[in-house]
Amino acid sequence: MLNGTTAEIVERKALRINPAKTCQPIGAMYAALGIHGCMPHSHGSQGCCSYHRSHLTRHFKEPVMATTSSFTEGASVFGGMANLTQALRNIFSIYSPEIVAVHTTCLSEVIGDDIPTIVRKAQEEGSIPEGKIVIHANTPSFVGSHVYGFSNMVMAMVNYLSEKTGTTRNQVNIIPGFVEPADMREIKRLAAALGADIVMFPDTSNVLDGPLTGQYKMYPEGGATVAQIRSAGDSIATIALGHFAAHVGAATLESKCNVPAAFLELPIGIGATDRFIDTLRNYAGVQVPAAVELERGRLVDLMSDLHQYFHGRRVAVSGDPDQVIALTQLLLELEMKPVYAITGSPGNQFEKRMHELLDGPVPNARIKQTADLFELHQWIKREPVDLLIANTYGKHIARVENLPFVRFGFPILDRTSHRFNPTVGYVGAMNLINQMLNALLDKKDRECAEEWFELVQ
Amino acid sequence: MPSIDILPARAASITQAGQPGAAVRCGQTSVAGSVSQRACVFCGARVVLYPIADALHLVHGPIGCAAYTWDIRGAQSSGPQLHRNSFSTDLQELDVIYGGEGKLERALTVLIARHQPKAAFVYSTCIVGVIGDDVGAVCKRVAAATGIPVLSVASEGFKGTKKDGYRAACEAVYTLIGTGDTTGISPLSINLLGDFNIAGETWIVRDYFQRMGVEVVATITGDGRVDDIRRCHGAKLNLVQCAGSMTHLARKLRDEHGIPFLKVSFFGLEDMSAALYDTARHFGDPALMERAKAIVRDEVERVYPELRRYKEQLLGKKAAIYVGGAFKAFSLVRALRTLGMTTAIVGTQTGDKDDYAQLREMCDAGTVIVDDSNPLELAKFCLEKDVDLFIGGVKERPIAYKLGIGFCDHNHERKEALAGYVGMLNFAREVYASCCSPVWQYMPRRAGGAA
Known part of the structure; x- marks a missing residue:
């Protein structure tokens, strides 16, 4: 009964059905949570803030703090200056954050609130205590997607905070992209294993995957500190992981503080992880230790043990552009066939890069940016696939078409693996391979004829 | 601490x-700068109308408002599942500059042709209130062209609180009421307002009333159907469960169709029983009251022993x-x-x-x-x-x-129905399972017997 999708494809220009994206502010809120002691602030109606917090909570199963300007009819006519000024005063006096990261919404963008001016006035009036910081990002909901909101807030961190003092620090910046706390934790673990000093921002590990202590902490232990982000201007280099979520921040740092940047893709799969490790090794001037080589060896071993189950399998992938680009490479390393790949986010780099990756091995692959899950479902109806990889919203399609389904990306509202299993790094690839194998074999075990039902695989 | x-x-x-x-x-409205737990006008309207399962629900605005309200409520439908899709005009920068009316009209036309819904609701979001789209005019045109009711829901997020969204939803639903044929509706008949059929609760409650001999004409906000709503003015009594959201509609039905209403609750043994008794008393039919008493007796008997065991623990x-x-x-x-x-x-x-x-x-x-x-x-x-x-x-x-x-x-x-008698038992089980879970013994405050 959930099958409202028709195989017949009609060109749509005015309509989004079952989106594969959401709006900018939530990305900005997520990025801001990766600053230690930061209160994200939503400059708009209180519904926006409530929706973002609920959505992030459903994904992380963690308290998500953010404040709102609580726009009313008056604010929409006369501007949101009074609301934001009052909000800043209240936030600092009662929640005492180190820093407030303001993001806009469609409403405040359209009425044209000038955030820097409002903040400056608040500062002059004494509404912002000495030593406390306010940064902001413009995140109109009618432009881009949640990924752009993340990227814009990262750019704001650089613009407002990073400084070049002239004394270079022996550290490498890493901008991890819109990934899970578990992924950020894994990136830090790999860097530590290499013995490379890094500054990673944002960093939501220990913020959105905190322990149960019986205490409620408005500002958990984790997050990149303001001092760390400030020091990023003195780093040797920046490694940015993902064109859409991370590259703008690195480019901004390059032009502002002259910190050279390596523009990489997310380290998902063996090749991309190799490139990440190699880049980090080069910048930090360290050797890859035996422990990391062993990890890589175990991944290659796993791939060799299982490659026969993956060869030639037709896969449909939906997700955020950086994730889909990176995951596609892992699928190709396993000689799978990503025949359909979509992202809801706009941006030409997606289709360009995906064609580079797929035109050779999967010449008939359908690739589309600014697409939605309804369209992906239509493609699948016309020519089926063996495996679907998408965020939770893929489950409607998986059920209707009886597809093995691996949950991947944001949001995941109905499973928990993303909370502790990374998808980046060699370990992340093993985790993804494991999930894909389970999905494929579970279906076979459930449905195959008895004579084909095998104990040993 | x-x-x-x-x-x-x-x-x-x-x-x-x-x-x-x-x-x-x-x-x-919440104090600016507070970490409010509240939502907006749009949210209020969306939650109330969402369970009308054979209607098309189109969110007119940028993608977020449609994305965050996509299939997140367990408001179950016994039939169509159309309401579980996310339809939106996904307004872009150019639409904000030049207006989104054309896009809205095309979207409605395509969707109505494909899904043949019984009605369509169009939700205005914040931005629509600022760029000044005449959503009402578009709805009127599309309604005339397609022959189905196309209803504009004035739910711009900033125009008040969630409560104002409830009101906007009531206003939109009200335009459907009175357009259906009421012949054959029993003199002992009710509508259920403000039960959202989360985890099938409306079905549980409706069953009690049907066993009493009361006809349930429309369950407007839970497993709702457009045709039932069109004729619900033929019912003789409205039971309002979620008073905050539905009292406005109940008042309109009282003032303009002469249907009285009772505020009820279906949670807990006392309130559920009171709802059945109040209904029987309203109709003044002794046989109805006898049947209500029998239902209460049977149902309470069935759940009480287990409830008592939970009570001892809690x-x-x-x-x-x-x-x-x-x-x-x-x-x-x-x-x-x-x-x-x-x-x-x-x-x-x-x-x-x-x-x-x-x-x-x-x-x-x-x-x-x-x-x-x-x-x-x-x-x-x-x-x-x-x-x-x-x-x-x-x-x-x-x-x-x-x-x-x-x-x-x-x-x-x-995930469990909490309404009605069986719901009280589910509630007790859930409260017990969570309150008395062994997991809390690992929590520092409780570990080692510390208070």
């Missing part, structure tokens, strides 16, 4: 039962309640009493002065009563009162868990 301050501007919204003081300030435990509407809070205070538990903190997002006066009256002395709270306040009160259970919604759950407190979702993410 260091003491946590209260925003000075919030002090007037907090009081305690059994203590003198002014009425609780409420019904206002006796004296303390709960915090933070829910949307006050009527639900009343029911929960009573239902917790049935389980031998006390309410130490009770708050709502949308309660009014009378609601809070009633809470003050019904709660034990010392119970904290709060309007439009925030996580810091809630955490503060939970620790001060050392509660064992928190009853709330999606944003409160992880806070409760972090404090090492059991949790029961009484909002739209509940």
